[in-house]
Every structure is written in structure tokens, then in C-alpha cells.
Amino acid sequence: MSVAAVAAAAVAKETGARLAKAERDGLNATLHWSQAALDAEAARVDALPPGGKLRGLAIAVKDNIVTTDAPTTCASRILEGYVSPYTATAVERLRAAGAMIACKANLDEFAMGSSTEHSAFGRVKHPLDPTRVPGGSSGGSAALVAAGVVPAALGSETGGSVRQPASFCGVVGVKPSYGRVSRFGLVAFGSSLDCISAFGTTVEDASRVLEVMSGPDPLDATTKADRPAFQAPASRTDLKGLKVGLPKEYFPADLDPGVRAGLDRAIKALRQLGAETKEVSLPYSKFAVPTYYIIAPAEAAANLARYDGVRYGLRKVGPEGDIRALYRATRGEGFGAEVRRRILIGTYVLSAGYYDAYYRKAQTVRALIAQDFKRAFASGVDLLLTPTTPTPPFKAGEKTDDPVQMYLADIFVCPVNLAGLPALSLPVGRDGGLPIGAQLIAPDFEEARMLGVAGALERVLRPAEEVR
Amino acid sequence: MTWETVIGLEVHVQLLTKSKMFCGCSAAFGDPPNTNVCPVCLGLPGALPVPNAQAIRLATRAALALGCTVQTRSVFARKNYFYPDLPKGYQISQFDEPLAVHGAVEFDSPERGRIRCGVTRLHVEEDAGKLIHDRFPGKTAVDLNRAGTPLAEIVSEPDIRSPAEARAYLTTLKQILVYAEVSDCSMEQGSLRVDANLSVRRAGDPNLGTKCEVKNVNSFANVERALEAERERQIALLESGGRIVQSTLLFNAGTGQVKLLRSKEESHDYRYFPDPDLPPLVLNAALVEEQRRALPELPEAKRERLVATYGLPAYDARVLASDRVIADYFEAVATGGADPKAAAHWVMGDAMTGYNETGRFPVPPARLVELIGLVARNVVSLQAAKKVFASPKMADPSAGSTAAIAESLGLTQVSDTGALGGWVDEVLTANPKEVERYRAGEAKLIAFFVGQVMKRSQGKADPKAVQPVLVARLNGG
Amino acid sequence: MNIGADGVLHVAKLAEIGLAEHELPKLVEQFNRIVDYVAQLDDVPFSAKPEPFLAGPAATPLREDVVRPIPLARPPAAFAPEFADGFFLVPRHGAMEDL
Ligand SMILES: [Mg+2]
Numbered sequence A: 001m002s003v004a005a006v007a008a009a010a011v012a013k014e015t016g017a018r019l020a021k022a023e024r025d026g027l028n029a030t031l032h033w034s035q036a037a038l039d040a041e042a043a044r045v046d047a048l049p050p051g052g053k054l055r056g057l058a059i060a061v062k063d064n065i066v067t068t069d070a071p072t073t074c075a076s077r078i079l080e081g082y083v084s085p086y087t088a089t090a091v092e093r094l095r096a097a098g099a100m101i102a103c104k105a106n107l108d109e110f111a112m113g114s115s116t117e118h119s120a121f122g123r124v125k126h127p128l129d130p131t132r133v134p135g136g137s138s139g140g141s142a143a144l145v146a147a148g149v150v151p152a153a154l155g156s157e158t159g160g161s162v163r164q165p166a167s168f169c170g171v172v173g174v175k176p177s178y179g180r181v182s183r184f185g186l187v188a189f190g191s192s193l194d195c196i197s198a199f200g201t202t203v204e205d206a207s208r209v210l211e212v213m214s215g216p217d218p219l220d221a222t223t224k225a226d227r228p229a230f231q232a233p234a235s236r237t238d239l240k241g242l243k244v245g246l247p248k249e250y251f252p253a254d255l256d257p258g259v260r261a262g263l264d265r266a267i268k269a270l271r272q273l274g275a276e277t278k279e280v281s282l283p284y285s286k287f288a289v290p291t292y293y294i295i296a297p298a299e300a301a302a303n304l305a306r307y308d309g310v311r312y313g314l315r316k317v318g319p320e321g322d323i324r325a326l327y328r329a330t331r332g333e334g335f336g337a338e339v340r341r342r343i344l345i346g347t348y349v350l351s352a353g354y355y356d357a358y359y360r361k362a363q364t365v366r367a368l369i370a371q372d373f374k375r376a377f378a379s380g381v382d383l384l385l386t387p388t389t390p391t392p393p394f395k396a397g398e399k400t401d402d403p404v405q406m407y408l409a410d411i412f413v414c415p416v417n418l419a420g421l422p423a424l425s426l427p428v429g430r431d432g433g434l435p436i437g438a439q440l441i442a443p444d445f446e447e448a449r450m451l452g453v454a455g456a457l458e459r460v461l462r463p464a465e466e467v468r
Numbered sequence B: 001m002t003w004e005t006v007i008g009l010e011v012h013v014q015l016l017t018k019s020k021m022f023c024g025c026s027a028a029f030g031d032p033p034n035t036n037v038c039p040v041c042l043g044l045p046g047a048l049p050v051p052n053a054q055a056i057r058l059a060t061r062a063a064l065a066l067g068c069t070v071q072t073r074s075v076f077a078r079k080n081y082f083y084p085d086l087p088k089g090y091q092i093s094q095f096d097e098p099l100a101v102h103g104a105v106e107f108d109s110p111e112r113g114r115i116r117c118g119v120t121r122l123h124v125e126e127d128a129g130k131l132i133h134d135r136f137p138g139k140t141a142v143d144l145n146r147a148g149t150p151l152a153e154i155v156s157e158p159d160i161r162s163p164a165e166a167r168a169y170l171t172t173l174k175q176i177l178v179y180a181e182v183s184d185c186s187m188e189q190g191s192l193r194v195d196a197n198l199s200v201r202r203a204g205d206p207n208l209g210t211k212c213e214v215k216n217v218n219s220f221a222n223v224e225r226a227l228e229a230e231r232e233r234q235i236a237l238l239e240s241g242g243r244i245v246q247s248t249l250l251f252n253a254g255t256g257q258v259k260l261l262r263s264k265e266e267s268h269d270y271r272y273f274p275d276p277d278l279p280p281l282v283l284n285a286a287l288v289e290e291q292r293r294a295l296p297e298l299p300e301a302k303r304e305r306l307v308a309t310y311g312l313p314a315y316d317a318r319v320l321a322s323d324r325v326i327a328d329y330f331e332a333v334a335t336g337g338a339d340p341k342a343a344a345h346w347v348m349g350d351a352m353t354g355y356n357e358t359g360r361f362p363v364p365p366a367r368l369v370e371l372i373g374l375v376a377r378n379v380v381s382l383q384a385a386k387k388v389f390a391s392p393k394m395a396d397p398s399a400g401s402t403a404a405i406a407e408s409l410g411l412t413q414v415s416d417t418g419a420l421g422g423w424v425d426e427v428l429t430a431n432p433k434e435v436e437r438y439r440a441g442e443a444k445l446i447a448f449f450v451g452q453v454m455k456r457s458q459g460k461a462d463p464k465a466v467q468p469v470l471v472a473r474l475n476g477g
Numbered sequence C: 001m002n003i004g005a006d007g008v009l010h011v012a013k014l015a016e017i018g019l020a021e022h023e024l025p026k027l028v029e030q031f032n033r034i035v036d037y038v039a040q041l042d043d044v045p046f047s048a049k050p051e052p053f054l055a056g057p058a059a060t061p062l063r064e065d066v067v068r069p070i071p072l073a074r075p076p077a078a079f080a081p082e083f084a085d086g087f088f089l090v091p092r093h094g095a096m097e098d099l
């Protein structure tokens, strides 16, 4: 589905009909939407002067990105019914370019999860198999694009939360370089990792959304003003002269055979298009998940301290009736199990006597992981190709009682967040009817190179086909 | 065996900026509650901080004024704790990489003469909001107008040895910061706050005793009182064989006592870590140089120069240099041609009274220069000059020369023999007995006659001119 | 590494998170499993300490000192759980009287 310059009002009607059907089908991918809001968006867009790079494009927005005209709950009881009094920079830019916000999409509570089962408002179902998960934490956004409800959607990444569900759902998911897109209005989880990211039915849809959102923001001190602006590239017709690195640590012997077959397909396609492939090594990537599960919770423990029942959101007061009783009841009842686990872990690794052993150590390992990528790219490879996930979509409930197993679903995606690099997941085919994704990783701020190559692959790969 | 007191002070001053530390809200004091707030200082989901350049400039200037080494690279850190006046559940501060380190404050100790107290560090941070406990029964009210206003925290070395020294340190520190126009340092408005750490040890003991912190004292005088109370408490405890438990105490100005807030066991674990929303604060040399240039002459240097240039006594120089406005006024008068000692006398006397009342000097320096000249030339007596000085006309540029003002007020002295003769004759006829006694040899009565003449002339007569006329008449018969 | 219920409760107190008795055993078990898992960083080998990693720019940008607040589409009263006469309200807390 591409972005035709069709009247927004018509798009709003069709989109509303598809949202209603998705709801009837029990996808549970949306948290807030209404035909009235869609029509208002359409009226706004049709009133804009001609032009606008995304004119008439209906976009689903993950419900951890703030907007003033619908609640922003982060799929948490603690923010149930909270409506932000300001709008995220990314959303303002999309709207200014003529896009319409179609709905707020379901997610793992505060974006903490890899299956969208940790939503306080119910799990999101996989569009192709309701017994399976769509991945997460941006599972609602991914499912809506996969189900054809919207051509594009915003998600957010802290540790692979867009690429992993993109892979599970068989859509394109693009994570920009850290500092490429403003975080102002993205509800913070792990501030040094968080990136607003884009889903698209096609590479082109995702690229255009990213292009519009990109660029420094005076309201976010971590955006990078000194880098060239990103422009959605034309997809290349051949890849002659391109060197693609295959990190051996990302192709373990016990890799799921379906995933392996999918990657072989992608590698074959690269070679057919004239690219060379070369084995490289990223030895420290195997420590990415434990590193991530120190840094992200530590930052989250501080970022989620503001949900204290004083100024906004849920308030509960325990029997003692004092301020501490207010804090403990509000936060104890307002946060779900996974969020509480991570806040506790994050508090623990920062607490007196443990800082050096955990947080400081994790910072060192993070630097080693980033250094690996730098060296790999310096060794003459233009991009890296890896599986996005170690397995196809898993069954709902399979990992919910074992947090560590759940964390390992992000083993191939979260090293990239630690290194702050751009990466994407591209559907390469299916195994037993379930989508398989391949991940392309680029050097810092080389999104255009990565998307140009993805466009070329997209032309030759047949993602609806079985990979073996 | 005597006890030695060891004191270190943590001072928070609000930096004089228009907007807050990390957002564009007004930093004004006294607006209606929760009107100067935005997503950033309310700690709303998704909001992010961006540092205020002017706050960094002022903190840098303060650091230079205190002789600190300014770090070209410093780091913002999150200080984590829960309190209703702290919107994000953490304060953005600086921890192991502060803006500046290793400064000092030189001041006069009441006990030890001129001493030097080291400044361990100066860092920037954001203020918390305001809590009001007495307005809603059973509730605490939260006003976040102050939340996020920029502060500099100045931490001293434990170089202070008495409560009185602590007060002297604070007085000097405030003078320096006000001179540098970094902060107005008003304890009433909360733009200067003091936390004091005190411990005691046997005189000569090289090791420090266990310290206790006294928090939120509302005046320099009360800092001294609070520390005296805490010193007494600790000494009494130790002498009765007890041991000091590290704790935080609060001073009650009413009772003059300190009371325990929390002991170390229950003290906070702040879990500091670098704020991932804020890249390192890198100061370029230009910014530091610009602030070095912006530094005015500081009180200490000014005091020395006033002594050297105008030959003033040390005491006068100290009084005049205590306030930049007073010192500038004095220098305008002194360099305007008035005798420096007379100028100092006037500025510290009648002029200062007006300044303390109104916060400004009503009489322009040029007029005071003229007035001092008139006194020197006996055109106006000193007591008449005080009346002239007090006249509103002195503030009015269109009121003509100061001599003319004195004239129009009838306060110029009469030294013309003819005019004096009239008053002298009246006095002599009015006091025949005294004339008798004088002529009988009671010479000291001359003073009485002079006084009488001054009275009749309503202070207009020039006493020096009166005497010869009197003597002539009395002896002449 | 073994953190008992008391250890987890201490952390929960720091984080101001109320925990119900019945959920504690499972939470303690999972907490330990996660801590043991991340503890594998203890034996990460490295020869030279790497260049410290910075996700964002090398230096923070600064904003000029201008009063220009980000506008609120709704006033605090519209989202506060308890608000009166312009103030957010919370229950009175003993120690707070003094601070
Ligand atoms: Mg402080």
C-alpha cells in the first residue's frame, strides 16, 4: 500500500473500517481510536496547503508516544486515562507533513517486553496465528501493519522492540541511529537506548516516515545537530561493490533451521544482486543481553520514579494514609509484574555497594560491544546481515514465567541498541506459515545506505513464500 | 581537657536567571502557585531537560569568584529519592564530576583573625518545589513554581572551628556572590540556604569526630545559634560517656534547640548515576574567559584599595566595601574632590541611614561633595550641614547649587561683625548678672555667652566669629 | 548470589513499591534468577579498557535564558489526582513538617 495523494477523508473512512474489523477479529492491537478522531485528522489534513510528504498517510502510534487528543497509557494501569497536555515532536512533524494519526497502539507495559503479553489491557494476537505472539514491545503497531490496517506505524525501541515484532509479523521495521529522531514526547524507558522507530508495509513507507521524523530537536539534548539530514533513498537496482559482513556469533550452530533457511535466502539474494559477503566477528555481542538488563532497568528505575500518584495518573493510598503509603500503594498496584521486576533490578544495581559491580561494569561492556561494531565496519564491510530473531514467533504464555528466556528473544537485536546504530528487519519468507526476518545493521547515521540495500532486497525476496 | 569544634557548610544559592535550569518557565519568585510550570518541570511523561546557558555562565562566574578550578568537562547526574516536592523522583545535580573544585574563602574569624576556608566543590543543580503544611488540614500542598530553578551548591572543607566563624564565613561568601551578581542571596526568599555539618573532638586529636548535619536554618544568626546548640549537645553527650550517632537534625528557632530528623541508618541511598538525558557539560575557554572578565573587584580587594588609595582606617574600609553600592557611592564622593575622611564620615553616617531605609542614596555624590566643601570653608556649620543634607532639595537637580540650597534654608553661617553685634548686645543686656561675674574675672563664662548667641541666631552665627566680638564688647564696657 | 526476601523488600522500599506477601516468594526467585544471569558480566575478558561509550552528542547543547515555557494544552487541575486553590495536594507526612 503506497502513499497516494488521495483525499484524507476517504482514507479516514477506510482506515476506520479496517480498525473496526481488526477489533472484531480480537487482534487487541489498539488501545484508543475513534472514527470521529480519524475524521478530525482527515479534516485537518485536507485543510493543509497542497503537498506534504506523507499527505493522507494513516499512521498507528505506539501508546508510549504522547498526543493531546487521545490518552497515552503506556499500557499501564498507572497511566490509565492519562491525556498528555503536549504532543511529541515526532508526531508534530508527521502531522505537519500531512499524516493522520489513526490510533494509539497496544504495547508491553512501558515498552518492557518482547511479546506484548505484558500489557495491562490484554495481549496482542499474532495476525497470522492467534495462539502466537506478535513480538514486542511494539506488538500492537507491528500487528496493525501486518494485518493491513495501516501502511505504517510508529513503535519505539530500547532493546529491539521494533525489529523483533517486525520480524515476527513479517513487516519492515526500521530503528534509526540514536540521536536521529527526537525523543521529546516518547515516554522514557532507557533514555540512553530509546529510539522512536518506524514500521512499514514496504521499505519505502518506513523510510518516508523516518525521513519526516528525523532531525535535531531543541527540546531533546541528545539529538545530534552536526549530522547530515536523512533522506529516504531510492532503492538500488543492483548491489555491485557492496560488502556485507556476516557476524559469525549471530549464526550459531543451534540457530532455528527455519531462521537459518530464511537467512540463506537473503544471502543468496544479496549475491545475486552483486554484493559480496564476508564473515566478521563481534565477540562481545554475546554479552549484550546481560549488559542490557543492567543498563535499561537502571535507567528505567529512575525514569519511572515520576509515577508517584502526586501530580497525575493513578493514585492509591495504603492504610497508613501517609505519603509513603500513597507511593507504595500507587506504584505497587499501578505497575504490572514485569515493570516492577525491572524497577527492582534497576534499583538494586544502582544501590550502595553494587554500582561498580553492575552498572559501571555494564558501561564498560557496552563500550566493548560498540567497539566491535566500529572495528567490523572499519574492516571494510558496508553493512552487517544477521537474523533478527533466534526463532519464529513463539506461543503465547511460553515465556511469561521465565523472564530470562523472554529476554533472550532479543539476543540479536539488542546489541545494536547498546551501540546506538541504525538497523532494520526485513521479511525474507515464511517457515511453516510464520514470518522470518533478516536484520541489516549500518554504521552510525548511515540509514540511507541500509535502506537503499533493503529496497533492492525487497524487490527480489518473496516474503510470502516458504523458505524451505 | 577542652573540645575542638569542626564545621563544614553546604550552601545552596539560586542563580539570577530569567528562566529555570532545564526548561523555559519563568524563575520569578512569588507568582500564584503552579503557574510557572511546564511538561519538563512538572515531570510529565516524555519531557526532557535542556540546560540554561546563563545558569552555567553564572555558576562559572561564582566558581571563579571563589578561586575554584573550573572543570572544562562536568557531568549531570540523577540523585534519586521520593518526595512530593521532587516531580521526577530524582533531582538533576552533579556528583563525581562537578563544575568546579578547590576554591577558598578568606575571612576574619572572631577568634583566629584572618583565616581561609577551603571550598571543596561548586556544582549546579535544579531546585525542588515548595511544600505548604499549614494551609489544608491533614494535607500538604505542593507548589512547583520553584521546581527546576537553577542552584549552585557550594560545599566547604571542614575548616571552620566555631559557630561564630561559620557565621563570618557565610557573611563573606554572601558578599562575594552578591558582588559577582550571581545571586541575590536572600534567605528570606529562599535564594540562599545553609546545611551545616558539625563534629567535636578532643583538642589536638588529628581524627575527626562523628558529624551531624543541621538542616534548613533561616538566618545567619540562627546558623550560629543552631551550631552552638548542636555543639553543646554533642559535648554533653560525649562527656556523659555517650557516643555520637551520625544523623540529620533540624533547628527550632523558637526553642533554640535541635531535634533529630533521621539517623544515618535510615538515611538515603541516592543511587547517583549520570543522567542519560544530558550529554557532558563541556565549557569552552571563551565562556570561562568571558566570566573571568565579568568578575568585578571583590570585597577583599576593594577594602585593601580603599585603605591604600584614600588612607581610610581599616574599619571604615571594611564597612564601605561590605556593599558594592555603598563603596561606589563613597568613591564617587571622594574622587569628586571631597576630603576622603570627611566623605567616609558622611557616607557611613547620614548617607548610610538613608540607604539602609530606602536601599538607595537620595543625595547625588556631586551635591555631597559641595556640601562637604561648604563645611570645610565654614559657610555651613556641621550641624546645619546635616539639615541641608536632609533637605529634599538636595535630590533635586534643578534646585541650584548646594550653597544656594543652604542659603534658601537660612542655614549659612553669619560671620559678619555687624550682624553678630546685634545678637551679642541682646545677649549682654539679657544677662547682666553673668556680665558682672565675667567682668569680676569668671572668664569661663565666655562659653555661656557664645552658646546664648548661637541660640539667638538659631545656629546661624559662626561660633569662631562670635567670640572676638563678645570679648571686645565685654572688655570695652 | 542469593538475595533473600529481606533484600528484595529493602530494594522495594528504596523504589517505593508496595509488595503483597503472597507474591514475594516468586518475585524473590525471579529476582535472583535475573541477578545471577546478569552477574555473568563479572567474567567478561578484556585486555584494554575501551573508549567510554556515549550514546548522545559529545557535549550538551545549551538553551538561551529566555522565558518561553512549553505550553500546556490543559492546566494541572485537569490531570492532578487532587488539586485545590492552585496546589497539588498529598496526605500530610510527619517528617515533612520540618522540611
Ligand atoms: Mg544539593
Ligand SMILES: [Zn+2]
Pocket: B020, B023, B024, B025, B036, B037, B038, B039, B040, B041, B042, B148, C069
Ligand atoms: Zn518548566
